[in-house]
Amino acid sequence: xxxxxxxxxxxxxxxxxxxxxxxxxxxxxxxxxxxxxxxxxxxxxxxxxxxxxxxxxxxxxxxxxxxxxxxxxxxxxxxxxxxxxxxxxxxxxxxxxxxxxxxxxxxxxxxxxxxxxxxxxxxxxxxxxxxxxxxxxxxxxxxxxxxxxxxxxxxxxxxxxxxxxxxxxx
Numbered sequence: 301x302x303x304x305x306x307x308x309x310x311x312x313x314x315x316x317x318x319x320x321x322x323x324x325x326x327x328x329x330x331x332x333x334x335x336x337x338x339x340x341x342x343x344x345x346x347x348x349x350x351x352x353x354x355x356x357x358x359x360x361x362x363x364x365x366x367x368x369x370x371x372x373x374x375x376x377x378x379x380x381x382x383x384x385x386x387x388x389x390x391x392x393x394x395x396x397x398x399x400x401x402x403x404x405x406x407x408x409x410x411x412x413x414x415x416x417x418x419x420x421x422x423x424x425x426x427x428x429x430x431x432x433x434x435x436x437x438x439x440x441x442x443x444x445x446x447x448x449x450x451x452x453x454x455x456x457x458x459x460x461x462x463x464x465x466x467x468x469x470x
Contacts, residue, residue: 352433352434352435353430353431353433353434353435353436353448354375354376354379354380354434354448355372355375355376355379355444355447355448356444357371357372357375357444365400365401365402365443366399366400366401368443369394369400369401369402369414369443369447370391370400372443372444372447373387373390373391373394373414373447373451374387374390374391376390376444376447376448376451377390377451380448380451380452380455381451381455382455383451383454383455383460384454384459384460385460385467385470389460389467389470390447390450390451390454392469392470393415393460393465393467393470394414394415394447394450396468396469396470397414397415397416397465398413398414398415398416400414401414402414402441402442402443402446403441404416412440412441413440413441413442413443413446414443414446414447414450415446415447415449415450415465417440417446417449417450419440422440423438425449425453426438426440426445426449429448429449429452429453429456430445430448430449430452434448436448450463450465
């Protein structure tokens, strides 16, 4: 005598019809989407934290560092300003100070970055004019950070000259 598995007749057909039912399928899709969203939410939130703060721009393929510095400065002025003369003056001053090169170092004095901050003043300025929640690179050679610190200083002092950068042609 051969044994046959005990299968309830029509079970496969019943399950198939249940799964192909429009209402059940819609609930199943919604459940799967909600579960996926719930599982991905922590990574979305932590991603936002890593890239927080003003003007977290990405450099375009083949974009020169000088062009990227212009975009960072323009964004910083638009986000944290206004400053007298707007983004055009801010870019002009950075061009005069560093040729829009974030890694610039003054050959005759201890001045660094886009806006040529005095090395001995940088740490205090960084602490005063940034927010730790922004997760900025603390280096004066980071163009974004240097622009943020500078624009915050100009806003606080009221003018470029009061903050330490005379207009000189800008």
